[in-house]
Amino acid sequence: MNLGKKLFLALTALYFTIPLVATSLFSLWEGGNRYGFSGYISLFHQDELWTSLSLSFELAIETVFASLVLLVPAIFWMHLRSPRLKALFDVISALPFVVPPIVLIAGMSALYTGPDWLISTPHYLVIPYVVMALPYTYRTLDVGLAALDLKTLSEAAQSLGAGWWALIFRVVLPNLTTALIGATLLCIAITMGEFTFANILLFKTFAVFIAQIGQSNPTEAAALTLLSFLITWIAMMGVLLTGRGRAEIGGTR
Amino acid sequence: MDQTGPHMIRAVMRRWRRWSLPALFVAPLILFILAFLILPSLQLLLSAFSDGNGGLTLTYLASLRDSRTAFENSILLSAASATVGTVIGGIAAYLVGGKNSPVRPYVTAFSAVAANFAGIPLAFAFIATLGSLGMITLWLREIGIDIYRLGFNLYGLPGLVLVYAYFQIPLMLIVISPALEGLRKEWREAAEGLGATSGQYWRMIGLPILLPSLASAFVLLFGNAFSAYATPYALTSGALALVPIEISNVLSGNVMLEPQAGAALAIGMISIMAIVMLIHALASHRLKKWTGQ
Amino acid sequence: MGYLEIEDISKRYGDRTVLNHVSLSLKPAEFVSLLGPSGCGKTTLLRLIAGFETPDAGKLMLLSQDLAAIPAAQRNLGMVFQAYSLFPNMTALDNVRFGLRIRKLGSKEQILRAKDMLALVGLADHMHKFPSQMSGGQQQRVALARALAIRPALLLLDEPLSALDAKVRVQLRDEIRNIQREAGVATVFVTHDQDEALSISDRVAVMHDGAIAQIGNAASVYGAPEDIFVARFIGISTELEGTVAGNNTVEINGIAVPAPQAKGLPMGAAVRILIRPESVKLSPANTMSNSALAGHVTGETFLGATTQLKIALPKGDTLIATLPTIEAAKFPPMTPVGATWAPEASHLFHIDGRRVAIS
Numbered sequence: 001m002n003l004g005k006k007l008f009l010a011l012t013a014l015y016f017t018i019p020l021v022a023t024s025l026f027s028l029w030e031g032g033n034r035y036g037f038s039g040y041i042s043l044f045h046q047d048e049l050w051t052s053l054s055l056s057f058e059l060a061i062e063t064v065f066a067s068l069v070l071l072v073p074a075i076f077w078m079h080l081r082s083p084r085l086k087a088l089f090d091v092i093s094a095l096p097f098v099v100p101p102i103v104l105i106a107g108m109s110a111l112y113t114g115p116d117w118l119i120s121t122p123h124y125l126v127i128p129y130v131v132m133a134l135p136y137t138y139r140t141l142d143v144g145l146a147a148l149d150l151k152t153l154s155e156a157a158q159s160l161g162a163g164w165w166a167l168i169f170r171v172v173l174p175n176l177t178t179a180l181i182g183a184t185l186l187c188i189a190i191t192m193g194e195f196t197f198a199n200i201l202l203f204k205t206f207a208v209f210i211a212q213i214g215q216s217n218p219t220e221a222a223a224l225t226l227l228s229f230l231i232t233w234i235a236m237m238g239v240l241l242t243g244r245g246r247a248e249i250g251g252t253r
Numbered sequence: 254m255d256q257t258g259p260h261m262i263r264a265v266m267r268r269w270r271r272w273s274l275p276a277l278f279v280a281p282l283i284l285f286i287l288a289f290l291i292l293p294s295l296q297l298l299l300s301a302f303s304d305g306n307g308g309l310t311l312t313y314l315a316s317l318r319d320s321r322t323a324f325e326n327s328i329l330l331s332a333a334s335a336t337v338g339t340v341i342g343g344i345a346a347y348l349v350g351g352k353n354s355p356v357r358p359y360v361t362a363f364s365a366v367a368a369n370f371a372g373i374p375l376a377f378a379f380i381a382t383l384g385s386l387g388m389i390t391l392w393l394r395e396i397g398i399d400i401y402r403l404g405f406n407l408y409g410l411p412g413l414v415l416v417y418a419y420f421q422i423p424l425m426l427i428v429i430s431p432a433l434e435g436l437r438k439e440w441r442e443a444a445e446g447l448g449a450t451s452g453q454y455w456r457m458i459g460l461p462i463l464l465p466s467l468a469s470a471f472v473l474l475f476g477n478a479f480s481a482y483a484t485p486y487a488l489t490s491g492a493l494a495l496v497p498i499e500i501s502n503v504l505s506g507n508v509m510l511e512p513q514a515g516a517a518l519a520i521g522m523i524s525i526m527a528i529v530m531l532i533h534a535l536a537s538h539r540l541k542k543w544t545g546q
Numbered sequence: 547m548g549y550l551e552i553e554d555i556s557k558r559y560g561d562r563t564v565l566n567h568v569s570l571s572l573k574p575a576e577f578v579s580l581l582g583p584s585g586c587g588k589t590t591l592l593r594l595i596a597g598f599e600t601p602d603a604g605k606l607m608l609l610s611q612d613l614a615a616i617p618a619a620q621r622n623l624g625m626v627f628q629a630y631s632l633f634p635n636m637t638a639l640d641n642v643r644f645g646l647r648i649r650k651l652g653s654k655e656q657i658l659r660a661k662d663m664l665a666l667v668g669l670a671d672h673m674h675k676f677p678s679q680m681s682g683g684q685q686q687r688v689a690l691a692r693a694l695a696i697r698p699a700l701l702l703l704d705e706p707l708s709a710l711d712a713k714v715r716v717q718l719r720d721e722i723r724n725i726q727r728e729a730g731v732a733t734v735f736v737t738h739d740q741d742e743a744l745s746i747s748d749r750v751a752v753m754h755d756g757a758i759a760q761i762g763n764a765a766s767v768y769g770a771p772e773d774i775f776v777a778r779f780i781g782i783s784t785e786l787e788g789t790v791a792g793n794n795t796v797e798i799n800g801i802a803v804p805a806p807q808a809k810g811l812p813m814g815a816a817v818r819i820l821i822r823p824e825s826v827k828l829s830p831a832n833t834m835s836n837s838a839l840a841g842h843v844t845g846e847t848f849l850g851a852t853t854q855l856k857i858a859l860p861k862g863d864t865l866i867a868t869l870p871t872i873e874a875a876k877f878p879p880m881t882p883v884g885a886t887w888a889p890e891a892s893h894l895f896h897i898d899g900r901r902v903a904i905s
Contacts, residue, residue: 005348012345016367016419019375022382022389070282077278085279092286094534098526099294100480102497103519106504107293110300110512127289134286189369195483200504207373211487214377222381228374229366236365437630442598443689444633445618446625447645447696457644461635 020229027222039219049224052209055122059205060191063129064184067137070130075141076172079150093138096131101196104128109200122203129197133190137183144179148172181242189235193228294523300516313517320518323494327479330410330495334417335474339467341418342425349426351434361430364423371420376487379416383407408489416484421474428473432466469536476529480522496522549574549732550595550700555604557590564590566756567604572732577723578761579735579743582753583779588736591753592702595734597621608699624693624731628705631689632677638664638688639673645696663691666725683714690722694729701726701733707742715739719746740780744768752776774818774899783820783893784865790815795837796894799861803837804889807902817902818895823854825891826867828877834884841865842882846874857885 028035043049078085099107105128118124150172157167173180195207204212210228214221304310317324349360370378382389383400384407393400406412436459444454460467482497491498491507496518502508503515548571557565565587572578580588593599595606597618606613613621632641642660651659664670667687677685686706693701706722707715723746726733737743743750744764751761752775759773760766771777778785788798790811795802796819805819831840844864845856853874857865865885869877877883894902 008344009348012341012422016363018389019378019382019419022387023378025388026381070285073278074282077275082275082279092282094530095286095290097476097480098523098530099290100482100497100522100526102480102482102500103297103522104290104293106500106515106519107297108289109504110516111293111296130285131290193369193372193374195372195486196501199483199486200501207483210373210377214373214380214487218377218381218386221377225374225377225381229370229378232369233366236369237362240362240365439627439630440633442596442618443625443627443631443692444644445598446596446621446623447692448619448622448648449644450619453648457647458633458635462633 023222023225027219027226029219039223043220043223048204048209052204052206055204056192056206059122059125059129060188062123062126063133063191064187066126066130067133067183067187068180071137071141075145076168079145080154089138093135096134101128101132104131105197105200125197125201125203129191129194133187136186140179140183140186144176148175178242182239185235185238189232192231297516297519300513301520303513313513316514317517317521320499323496323499324521326410326494327496330413331475331478333414334421334478335471337414337418338421338425338474339471342422343429343467345422346426346429346433360426364426367423368420368427372483373487375416375419376484379407409493413485413488416488417478417481421478424474424477425470428470429466432463436462465536469533472529472533476526479525548572549609551607553605553607555591555594555601555606557594557599557601564756568758570751570758570761574732575730577726577733577735577746577748579737579747579750580753581737581740581743581750583738586753587756588753589704592704592734592736595700596623596625596702622696622698623700623702624696624698625702626686626689626693626704626706629709632685634677637674637676638669641688642692642695644692649696659695663695667691682710683718686710686718690725698731701731703733703735705736705738722746752779771893772901774895777820777893781822782866783822786819786863788817788819790817798839799859801837801839805892805894806889807894811902816897818897820893820895821887821891823866823868825887826865827886828867828869828883831882831884835886838884838886839865840882840884843877843879846879857883
């Protein structure tokens with residue numbers, strides 16, 4: 001590779017690493033010319049960090065669970081009995097792109113003004129989160145289920161006396177672990193960074209917390225940014241390792 | 254005794270049994286999408302045309318003209334950001350190489366992370382770098398260059414294009430790599446053997462074959478930038494007029510606009526995104542014919 | 547000096563030697579096949595000639611000009627690949643015109659010559675079709691036309707038939723030979739299929755482990771193998787182990803079989819003896835001579851005019867004999883038989899694989 005190409009790649013690599021380096025340095029800034037970990041220390045003593053982090057994590061798990069409950073039976077049925085549904089499902093899985101988060105929340109707020117117990121709990125966020133994660137969770141599960149020869153597996157199971165329940169829980173799901181893990185990690189990456197819905201609906205998730213800290217304390221915000229990057233990194237590593245190297249993107253922009 | 258009664262009941266029961274099982278599997282998903290994606294969108298559509306008293310009007314749709322700046326800014330930003338992403342990401346994808354390249358796994362890994370990093374954290378990372386008190390800004394000031402005096406502004410359109418590139422370039426890398434792999438080595442070598450230079454190869458063979466993928470990727474990047482909300486919000490605190498920001502202003506009651514105006518904006522946004530997705534789908538379909546993938 | 551001179555070429559990838567001091571000389575308009583199993587270096591050698599790789603040692607000379615200084619794009623060689631030969635975004639005509647366009651021929655002349663080439667390969671009617679609309683065989687023919695359109699100094703074919711159906715392969719290989727003869731261009735043809743190589747080449751270079759084991763016309767490669775690898779790779783044969791006994795014989799399982807090639811070898815030397823199936827003569831066990839190998843028929847394969855018989859010998863060896871079907875009918879399975887062959891018909895090799903020299 002000649003010099004010009006090397007230069008291009010080097011500059012690109014620089015563009016991507018400098019912000020991370022700068023953020024790390026910034027997170028150690030204590031005002032004036034002092035540098036230290038006080039930003040991190042004060043952060044970790046703030047209850048709100050842990051509550052918002054755990055809230056986001058809870059929402060991630062709930063989103064995964066809800067997504068799986070909705071998607072696995074549908075995709076399973078599509079592969080097993082109704083391949084014609086694939087066209088419909090492909091369209092459905094692309095719809096969330098046409099209705100971006102900011103638009104979806106506008107629509108949902110206009111349409112659903114109650115019941116109060118649902119709207120006012122942060123767990124209400126799981127609904128739009130499932131919608132937003134749909135294209136990615138659908139694709140992961142679709143690929144995972146397509147890799148199994150469902151027809152043969154189910155015929156074998158049924159000839160041995162298994163009913164629907166046993167078929168799904170004893171045969172299909174165990175073979176889907178890779179796809180399930182991938183979908184879970186994707187949901188985590190998406191949910192942890194999600195800002196739009198939480199901000200509009202005034203719930204204190206992790207990303208909202210970061211935005212709030214950003215208004216008052218830039219050092220701590222930088223530290224949180226790094227933390228967020230780390231979490232995303234771990235989640236995506238997991239997705240790549242379990243998904244045989246296929247990268248997916250999702251979440252808030 | 255009426256013979257048709259039990260007959261009809263049995264027919265209904267049969268049809269019910271035929272449909273009940275598939276319904277059990279597929280219905281939850283369909284109902285969920287209907288309730289939480291389709292209906293809200295329809296609600297917006299309705300709201301955009303309603304005059305608040307049960308009648309229909311086009312005034313709110315017409316009032317989109319007032320948000321012309323927002324649309325112009327959004328389209329300009331999205332087009333610029335998509336161009337940057339397509340060109341730089343495309344070249345980077347080509348240089349990084351195919352499946353056998355040594356750096357490829359690292360690039361894929363980083364692309365996945367960078368593409369997901371968008372939003373609040375990304376905005377803050379750039380503020381920490383090139384904001385008025387950012388590390389690079391201060392470092393440059395120390396060696397005598399004041400970029401803000403020279404006209405640079407992280408919080409304006411050029412700044413946003415710079416920040417958006419952080420997730421646009423990786424997205425391009427992810428999207429265009431399969432298409433690049435579809436460019437067979439044999440075509441390059443055949444062209445070379447027949448006397449073609451690198452430039453001639455790209456002009457007559459490489460780029461024409463890639464064109465549908467490039468168009469499709471550009472369009473995807475455009476839509477991606479257009480719908481971004483968190484990143485510009487964190488950077489500009491709503492100061493710069495962009496369509497998603499305008500919608501959120503209406504939602505949070507920051508402006509004296511009717512909800513129908515917000516709905517009209519939303520419908521405008523959906524329309525643009527729908528066109529984006531349509532072009533993308535058509536272009537990907539075309540690609541399958543060339544390389545047989 | 548030959549038309550194409552490959553002099554002492556070596557090539558390594560890491561610590562693996564792919565070509566080991568290979569030399570080959572081509573005459574003008576000659577059709578030479580590089581034949582061998584995968585990994586023998588035949589494709590690498592072709593790519594070195596084409597200019598897509600550079601040798602670590604040795605020289606390539608075309609018409610006495612050193613190719614090392616000339617990049618691939620300027621060597622004026624025509625190449626046909628195994629797959630993905632044609633540019634998918636161009637019609638057959640445009641594909642064939644490509645090389646002429648690069649050479650800045652006038653548009654009218656480009657089209658004229660391209661049409662001529664397509665007619666030569668029999669696809670004049672398909673000139674406006676895209677590769678995706680053509681069969682594999684048609685695509686390869688267009689690729690050939692494209693390679694010939696530039697009036698190349700050499701034609702290089704890298705397993706062009708390997709990806710095609712068996713029937714198309716046989717049909718197309720003869721066509722390739724005919725077209726090549728008409729064009730009169732020196733050709734290097736890489737293949738792992740010996741039927742292909744033997745049927746259409748002027749000479750065959752059998753390659754093994756980065757070296758040319760033997761080069762010669764089909765008859766000599768088949769009938770006079772110089773190396774046990776060549777003897778094993780080409781055609782079918784039975785391989786038996788024996789020791790040199792006196793009187794120009796070799797002892798196999800206790801039977802002294804006449805072998806004039808053994809003259810000059812020390813007594814008791816271990817040798818390998820190869821016999822082609824068509825050289826084997828069978829006689830019923832009760833009338834066999836004492837230099838015949840005894841065994842019984844275990845299987846037969848009907849091949850039309852001939853039938854292939856498998857004969858089990860003591861100690862587990864299997865002898866393969868091909869007889870005219872009428873003859874073979876005399877020896878149904880389980881028949882005890884004696885097998886002999888004309889003394890000069892067998893091939894004798896040392897244990898290390900070298901042919902036993904005729905002294």
